[in-house]
Amino acid sequence: MTDDHRTTALRTADERATLASFLDYQRDTLALKCAGLTADQLRTRALEPSGLSLLGLVRHLAEVERSWFRNVLGNEGRPGFWKHPDGSFAEFDTDTADPDEAFTVWRRECDHARELVAAADSLDVLGHYGEEVYSLRWILTHMIEEYARHNGHADLLREHLDGTTGE
Template identity: 50%
Template sequence: MTWTAPQIKRREFPAAAGEREMLQGWLDFHRDTLLAKCAGLTPDQLVRTSAPPSTLTLLGLVRHMALVERSWFRERFAGEALEDLYDLERNFDADFDDAEPAGAQTDFATFRAEVDAADATVRDRGLDETFEHREGTLNLRWIYVHMIEEYARHNGHADLLRERIDGATGD
């Protein structure tokens, strides 16, 4: 049996909550949304460039967001020294460009592992905790807002890609 991207039960975002719960809830909602846009597709469909002339694919988005999760939460905020997920030295866009059908299941597992690791890294950290970055001093709150924005933008891409692959639409 051929692997397909798993069905996702998207978590609901909190309607009224404290700041941390609200930020985490919206981030989880957008993480789930990306995976929901991929649900039921085969590896070949996940790497289909369905909106020419763009070379963007759904699997490329999953790989990219795994990298972004790792980069912001673990490497930049927590200062962890981690091996690269992809060969970005060879190709700055390897997360997007090197997506292959044979690696789809592994790439989904990597995404989930990076999300879990990111959440574990910041679970007991305060939103006002800071770190230095080229933009200056940033805090964990900034990362949450940035990640929600990053997912929202890419989920818009995923909407279009999915509709072009099999006609599926949704929120």
């Protein structure tokens, strides 16, 4: 893998800055796991019978970013990026997917999420999904969990692709 340029998780900051830095560290970890690979490697489903690929994870996390930040927190009502004709999610269908497009979308969603977090009055700001209500604090914590889980998948995928291991 390339040099590690991940965001440092803050140790003595306030709650918002701490949570935001941990989330950025997890985002950077995903990017690091994908760095230096070809489009074909990013598309490879390395652990049969699973349909997971690194590119699928990037596309999935772009959808997750959009869903939680734009739609739940920001109430924007934006549709997903990658859908089957029947409306089901297609982010893991990567046989012909464009890695540049996926990374552009993912980075744009991460940037927008950072803007929403910075603009919020407090971590107690609420977002809604149907009848369910979520605080920004909960959303940030959930996103850290979401990335950490999928970065574990990314570790296994990357190791299978080229033997690269590491945090």
